[in-house]
Amino acid sequence: NAGVTQTPKFRVLKTGQSMTLLCAQDMNHEYMYWYRQDPGMGLRLIHYSVGEGTTAKGEVPDGYNVSRLKKQNFLLGLESAAPSQTSVYFCASSYPVRGAWGTDTQYFGPGTRLTVL
Amino acid sequence: GDSVTQMEGPVTLSEEACLTINCTYTATGYPSLFWYVQYPGEGLQLLLKATKADDKGSNKGFEATYRKETTSFHLEKGSVQVSDSAVYFCALPDPSNTGKLIFGQGTTLQVKP
Numbered sequence: 001n002a003g004v005t006q007t008p009k010f011r012v013l014k015t016g017q018s019m020t021l022l023c024a025q026d027m028n029h030e031y032m033y034w035y036r037q038d039p040g041m042g043l044r045l046i047h048y049s050v051g052e053g054t055t056a057k058g059e060v061p062d063g064y065n066v067s068r069l070k071k072q073n074f075l076l077g078l079e080s081a082a083p084s085q086t087s088v089y090f091c092a093s094s095y096p097v098r099g100a101w102g103t104d105t106q107y108f109g110p111g112t113r114l115t116v117l
Numbered sequence: 118g119d120s121v122t123q124m125e126g127p128v129t130l131s132e133e134a135c136l137t138i139n140c141t142y143t144a145t146g147y148p149s150l151f152w153y154v155q156y157p158g159e160g161l162q163l164l165l166k167a168t169k170a171d172d173k174g175s176n177k178g179f180e181a182t183y184r185k186e187t188t189s190f191h192l193e194k195g196s197v198q199v200s201d202s203a204v205y206f207c208a209l210p211d212p213s214n215t216g217k218l219i220f221g222q223g224t225t226l227q228v229k230p
Binding site for chain 2: 004013016030031033041043044048050055058090092094095100101102103104106107108109110111
């Protein structure tokens, strides 16, 4: 199993450009998440999904859109990139344990380092 | 709302020193508690967890005990190695039952030879 993979690993954009980050997992996980990590800010949840075809806003959703058309993939889109979106982006997935809520482990991808000039 | 507070870093230790990273939480009920570790250039990975009060989670020589009396889940290791240099995150589940986690701010550990 590859686990959680993210594409691309690095990207440099100019202000106003758009791009899509791809997250894929091969563990048949129901839940998927997108985080950003900035120095001194810890991890902040952007959007998440509790199943195929469903998405929801996290803590910092502005400027991002997501789609979960297939269970194994979770896409994060930047419609018009801004320098404030320079960050490291992590995708994660988990499988809820029925009858043992809140005990599931999140599995993280290796991250995408995005710079917006 | 539920929250996690970790000791601020960075923490710098010499190899073979003892480590304690403090984590306290505020929560409704008795949620599971987690420690995640992030090695340089990588994503987070689960280090250990405890699912109920008085449970002790352990892995790779690290331990943490779920103490409901003090609402704490401190991470400990008796003898750290250079390879333990990483960022450590304490976390608990968001009460929304969506699998979301509430993370602490992270504590950077640097171990010097």
